[in-house]
Amino acid sequence: MLKRLIFDWSGTLADDAPLTHRLTNEALRHFGGEEISFEQYRREFRTPVERFYGPRLPGVSTEAIDRFFFGRYAEEARRVCLFPEAGFLCRFASIDGLRLSILTTLEPQLIEPPLRRAGLLERFERIEGSAGDKRRSLPRLLRDLGAEPDECCMIGDQPNDLEAARAAGAIAAAALYGYAPREALLAERPDAAFESVRAAFLWLQERLAIERVKRPIATVGGAIFNERGEVLLIRTRKWNDLYGTPGGKIEYGETWREAFRRETFEETGLEIDSIEWVGLEEGIESPEFREPKHFLFLNLRAQCRGGRIRLNHEACEWRWARPREALDSLPLNAPTRALLGKLVEP
Template sequence: MKIKNIIFDWSGTLVDDLPAVWRATNEVFQKAGVPELSLDEFRKEFQLPFNSFYQRFLPDVDMEQLEIWFHGSFREKQDLVDGLPHAREFLRFCRDRHVRTFVLSTASNEHYQVQASKTGYGKYIDRPYLGVWDKRKRINAILKENDLHPDETLFIGDMEHDIDTAKHGGVRSCGVLTGYNKMHQLKAAEPDVLVEHLGELRERLQRDGMRLAKNGSRSDSEHPVPTVGAAIYNDEGKLLLIRTQKWSHKWGIPGGKIHRGETAEAAIIREVKEETNLVISGLRFIEQQDVIDPSEFYRAAHFILLNFDSRAHGLQQVLLNDEGEDWNWFEPKQALELDLNHPSRRLLEKLGED
């Protein structure tokens, strides 16, 4: 069936409030006299319903007091919250296709109103359900109140709890890699679809006429995808590597899909510019790889990967787009000691043999 209704999680799905929530939580921990969490530790440990999270770390502090501390701190940090990439375009996509839209979130009405006003997203939401600690306990009532058919309804979220909520309501589920949970956590929850961001989901729904093909289904991956990658060396002979969520946070070379009408060389120059801000030259084709359902990638896929090496001359500044998490220049031998994704390791080992 076609998707006619979409229920969004808010935090980590439409807006990026992770830095603000993490910092506010650490201020709560400070007041309670317990050690703070690093961002990675917070993402690993945080869970919904969030009272379960606090019960594990601060069992002796009253929940009402924790709420007072948290919201007081969060108000001071709310200017850090902004819309996620692709969210506005996805909401417009839904509006243009007369898809009914809802928000089901733990966020308070106070914080939602501030963020919805700042981002302008509020006008695209038909009805928000806010301050819901356990979404599993509300999903069925929401379906009934709004006469939503489960087979025509999609729940989109960034946490295991969101996927569990979708299953509890018998609706379709989509995990997005833009928020709190990391890829392995979302994969373990077994959503119907796992996407890097809402832009990818928009493309899939548009391609399939608002029908949702599960990851790895024939309609999702009928043909291999031609892609390009590049080992990039600077004037000191160091190699640029980046880390991305979609490759399980492993280090790898920049790259991406070849667009229709584009040569492989033009594609890698464009992809590198988009992903890193670097202008590369001296392209040399190295090898083709058949990358079939790589376990490190966030979904089943078949790539025909054309790999090059290249040069980035001068004092160019690396600026990652929203896909990248981290970057660095490495000595080639040092790079091989890193936790690399398999296609990148194979390329670097081949370059080391030349």
């Protein structure tokens, strides 16, 4: 269940791209570099900032650049505004019981005034600033908060934000309306992607409704075989570190085959074909699952067509095993044990 949102600041909550572009050019001029266009800035700016400034200002330390840039940002902070509906999103999430944090490369005192003006500062339990490389900062932040990573969602507009979410085991959500080109963000295979703040709100609203309303949930899952006759098994936190098969909820308007292809790709990066029906199982408030849920499991089998395994936030480990080997030696959740039991030769 989703319990925390961690926001990037610039380009995610704050609509400050024109300002940061101007200040970046001031920094480049100040240290002897060449200015860049806004289009070039959106296309090429990256965090950690060493990736961006290193080739343009060789020999200039990141610390010196940060001192200049942050000093100018502080002088211009009164000009910083939030994206339309960002305040509504934060209030809705907070009122609905989610805990909010910000993880930013800026110093906290630079973003507190805009949040205070918007009446949002008290909504955030933590503002973590000076996060140069979020791939290190986000896992540390979640440990400090005592948070379960897969119950947290990192929303950001830079590839590094999504890389950080992967490193921490959190949900990775891309703000396509921010700084980085959408192609660069989508190439990171985010778990969710938003064209606007409003789209983020609608996603959150739907997710919370699905998670909190007590009703049977139709899901797909299945045994994905490789050319050696082995099945892909993934170990997930939500099933208390037991092994299971890729799968998830069927979305409105999807066939079960479409849902299985989508869930498999989202969770593993693999393409599948030859999808076949195996059977139906039911799980009502299984003690193996992290939360009390009522699932209808549509059990399937398929063949791996190709791709490189890349787990999303839901899984922490994967392996291939023959069905009999898995049944005899691996800690499997009950739905997977029932599925593999139907597939082994008598």
